[in-house]
Amino acid sequence: MAYSDKVLDHYENPRNVGTLDKNDPNVGTGMVGAPACGDVMKLMIKVSDDGIIEDAKFKTYGCGSAIASSSLVTEWLKGKTIDQAYAIKNSAIAEELALPPVKIHCSVLAEDAIKAAVADIKAKQAAKEAA
Amino acid sequence: MSATVEMSVVSGSEEGLYPIYLDYSATTPVDPRVAAKMIPYISEHFGNPASRSHPYGWTAEKAVENARLEVAKLVGADPREIVWTSGATESNNLAIKGAANFYSEKGKHLITLTTEHKAVIDPMRELERQGFSATYLDPEPNGLLDIAKLKAAIRPDTVLVSVMLVNNEIGVIQDIVAIGNLCRENGIIFHVDAAQATGKVAIDLEQLPVDLMSFCAHKTYGPKGIGALYVRRKPRIRIEAQMHGGGHDRGMRSGTLATHHIVGMGEAFRLAREEMAEENTRIRRLRDKLLNGLQSMEEVYVNGDLEHRVPHNLNISFNYVEGESLIMAVKGIAVSSGSACTSASLEPSYVLRALGRSDELAHSSIRFSIGRFTTEADVDYTINLMKSKIDKLRELSPLWEMFKDGIDLSKVQWAAH
Numbered sequence: 362m363a364y365s366d367k368v369l370d371h372y373e374n375p376r377n378v379g380t381l382d383k384n385d386p387n388v389g390t391g392m393v394g395a396p397a398c399g400d401v402m403k404l405m406i407k408v409s410d411d412g413i414i415e416d417a418k419f420k421t422y423g424c425g426s427a428i429a430s431s432s433l434v435t436e437w438l439k440g441k442t443i444d445q446a447y448a449i450k451n452s453a454i455a456e457e458l459a460l461p462p463v464k465i466h467c468s469v470l471a472e473d474a475i476k477a478a479v480a481d482i483k484a485k486q487a488a489k490e491a492a
Numbered sequence: 493m494s495a496t497v498e499m500s501v502v503s504g505s506e507e508g509l510y511p512i513y514l515d516y517s518a519t520t521p522v523d524p525r526v527a528a529k530m531i532p533y534i535s536e537h538f539g540n541p542a543s544r545s546h547p548y549g550w551t552a553e554k555a556v557e558n559a560r561l562e563v564a565k566l567v568g569a570d571p572r573e574i575v576w577t578s579g580a581t582e583s584n585n586l587a588i589k590g591a592a593n594f595y596s597e598k599g600k601h602l603i604t605l606t607t608e609h610k611a612v613i614d615p616m617r618e619l620e621r622q623g624f625s626a627t628y629l630d631p632e633p634n635g636l637l638d639i640a641k642l643k644a645a646i647r648p649d650t651v652l653v654s655v656m657l658v659n660n661e662i663g664v665i666q667d668i669v670a671i672g673n674l675c676r677e678n679g680i681i682f683h684v685d686a687a688q689a690t691g692k693v694a695i696d697l698e699q700l701p702v703d704l705m706s707f708c709a710h711k712t713y714g715p716k717g718i719g720a721l722y723v724r725r726k727p728r729i730r731i732e733a734q735m736h737g738g739g740h741d742r743g744m745r746s747g748t749l750a751t752h753h754i755v756g757m758g759e760a761f762r763l764a765r766e767e768m769a770e771e772n773t774r775i776r777r778l779r780d781k782l783l784n785g786l787q788s789m790e791e792v793y794v795n796g797d798l799e800h801r802v803p804h805n806l807n808i809s810f811n812y813v814e815g816e817s818l819i820m821a822v823k824g825i826a827v828s829s830g831s832a833c834t835s836a837s838l839e840p841s842y843v844l845r846a847l848g849r850s851d852e853l854a855h856s857s858i859r860f861s862i863g864r865f866t867t868e869a870d871v872d873y874t875i876n877l878m879k880s881k882i883d884k885l886r887e888l889s890p891l892w893e894m895f896k897d898g899i900d901l902s903k904v905q906w907a908a909h
Contacts, residue, residue, distance in 0.1 A: 364820070372817070372820060375888060378887065378888055380893065392890065392907075393907050394906070394907065395906030395907065396850075396851065396852040396855075396891060396901065396906065397850075397851035397852065397906070398851075399814055399815075399816075399840070399851075399855045400814065401890055401891060401906070402890070403890035403893075420888055420889060420890040420893060421888060421889070421890065422812065422813070422814050422888075422889045422890055422891045422892075423814050423816075423817060424814060424816035424817050424820075425816065425817050425820045427814075427817075428817060428888060473907075
């Protein structure tokens with residue numbers, strides 16, 4: 362299968378690989394997918410107290426398109442508010458990376474990872490406010 | 493011999509258009525010595541082997557019969573037991589459907605393995621649609637069939653058992669003597685798909701309790717598009733033709749014989765007979781080197797039994813690394829992946845699943861298959877490439893991180909999608 366240049370670039374030189382401290386109250390973690398399905402994405406975002414994403418890191422087990430999708434979103438997330446992040450659509454990821462139809466699920470997974478990370482940080486914030 | 497071989501089965505260059513070829517189980521290049529024999533039968537000796545009235549036909553017929561003899565000699569058969577086909581898929585179809593249909597009055601139950609090639613499984617499925625019933629046995633986790641399971645599956649109406657000699661994905665060698673003997677005791681016809689076996693394991697059909705055996709040329713340095721089916725004469729096995737026409741090959745398979753292809757298969761099988769012992773020794777040495785090199789990494793699993801296995805095949809799962817990304821990472825080598833992620837389905841290899849491998853391990857598998865033109869430098873390059881790329885992908889892998897943190901992945905509640 363032929364990959365787009367953008368997929369290859371992210372795959373060869375993935376951006377923001379790594380982990381943040383999951384116990385940090387300002388860090389939200391989203392892990393989506395399943396090994397049995399051939400892809401697992403872990404996305405971590407560090408959010409400032411005024412709701413801006415300062416840092417994003419990922420690790421992905423999956424095909425080149427899955428790696429590229431998650432690498433791309435870490436670039437997109439930095440500097441966004443969590444609400445802007447939540448609004449990112451898989452179609453935008455798929456379009457940017459020129460994913461073929463069989464790889465659309467990779468972009469869906471990346472969107473799911475963002476939503477899961479945002480949900481996690483919101484839950485942490487809610488817990489903090491309740492405390 | 494590599495000095496005499498002008499091949500584009502390249503050694504060494506990652507930057508080149510063609511990676512190092514380690515996919516000999518998919519197909520082999522035609523040996524230049526085979527190609528040289530074939531060419532005159534495309535041009536000057538173009539006659540139809542069935543033409544009895546002139547030298548064009550006689551020359552072609554002589555070449556075909558000589559090739560038939562060479563195929564027969566490699567496998568210890570009588571040339572009259574060899575029927576030409578277009579390849580192993582056709583041979584399997586002819587054997588399975590041909591025998592099942594011919595003997596359907598005797599019974600309508602068939603037995604095979606879940607790890608067989610689709611060219612065996614799908615004819616079985618077709619026969620099921622026609623009113624036969626079929627049992628698909630799972631092999632043991634090492635890929636080998638437990639004879640007791642076969643014994644238990646045999647019914648009074650079982651007419652045919654089909655088990656491959658060498659598995660295409662994991663290279664394991666089934667005990668066809670034991671299986672064949674059991675079939676004999678029960679009056680069951682035994683078909684063996686030997687597409688992956690010729691030139692790798694010694695086959696002597698004079699001794700083996702096998703009734704039908706499928707072959708093809710292109711896994712043994714012959715051309716694609718030609719194969720053969722062995723049909724035992726003593727005791728005589730009957731099959732119903734699947735291709736009707738001019739009554740070629742004793743009516744078992746009609747169609748003008750492809751002389752040049754047949755000549756190629758004959759020469760390929762002659763070379764296999766002469767060079768098999770030496771070649772296997774060389775390939776085993778390369779395989780052991782590759783295996784040792786790869787096993788220096790953590791969490792590396794060999795799929796299939798290592799003892800009862802052709803040396804040409806090494807199927808390995810690299811845990812916590814996904815197969816397709818791995819294939820992308822190793823562009824410098826041409827290999828196969830057990831992950832079918834490239835297709836629309838996300839199903840991993842059905843063969844590895846049948847061994848009880850987890851989906852993750854099945855997805856993370858690579859089949860390296862070594863052949864006649866593989867060099868030691870190719871193996872060295874492959875080991876280094878695999879090590880560096882596996883390291884890189886594991887750095888990217890959340891599963892590897894969890895494993896390193898001591899998390900039991902089987903206990904994690906995954907959000908399946």
